[in-house]
Amino acid sequence: MNSQSLQASYPLKGELVNHLEQSLHEDIESARLSPTFRAFYQIRGLLPIFVRQLLQRMRNQSADTSLDQFMPQRLIEFMDKEDVTLNSIWPNSAEFSLVLSHDVETKEGLKIIEPIAQLEEELGFRSCWYFIPYKYKTDPGLVRDLKRRGHEVGVHGYNHDGKLFLSEKIFNSRVPGINRAIDELGATGFRAPMVHRNMHWLQQLNIDYDASCFDSDPFQAMPGGVGSLWPFVFGKFVELPYTLPQDHTLLVTLRQTTDDYWRQKLATIRRLHGMALMVTHPDYLDTPSRLKVYGDFLRYLRDETSPWHVLPHEMATWCRSLTGHEQSNDQSNSDYAKEE
């Protein structure tokens, strides 16, 4: 498969679609690991944790900490230059849409799911939890419980060793295992570890949607971004790019202690009637002060905004219906909840 054989389809109209397609194809062409990162992932498993943390700290210290780099600058410039005004595309003309998600990185992270899920529920939110199938054991009771309470579950890579996208051969060898995990979990969505991505290889997964892309994020091993604040169909799946900085980036790399950056990026998403899609990790919301930043932002969302708030699998279904790419089964998550 080459990049010409798969078309992207956006729930939007006009010149903006051409602009987004161009940004997407540039990201597809450039989303590769640098030789340094390739070498790093080959030996990562052998490095003591303190060496990995030291390398991370050295990288963070040289980081530009401005929010500008998380803004979809090309999109904003295009909109201003072409004088594009967008109306809301969301149901009930909501100003923007909101999707919450979490990648569960470690077995310690599993234990922090409950306080986060409770916090979300108290404030009227639900989210999707992506589990790593071959790193720690996920309790089926926990999965059933989350679904019963209105949350969603998905699959986060294979074993999170950073090697999934090192070669097509490695990726292909792991596809059956990932598809088995998707089936066992009753999931319809996938997010790759470290948001490594290859939009063509990913077509082999038995998924309704993928969530491994982002609009703009310079802090990833495969930096760049697809430049879209909206979901889109690509080949067999719907792509749901995240559009707010990840918690690790905000709280660790950028050393923020408030939700101010999230609010500022959200202001741009609201203005453009985009999708606010968050990725946070129970593993990094592991202290009261960090969890408070997330809670503050959720309270802000509840009190100051009225988004169309849905789960990722619902967003995927909506995107398919609006673009005329309906798929027959979107039942897995709800079916699983009914099994007792």
Ligand SMILES: [Zn+2]
């Ligand atoms: Zn991860």
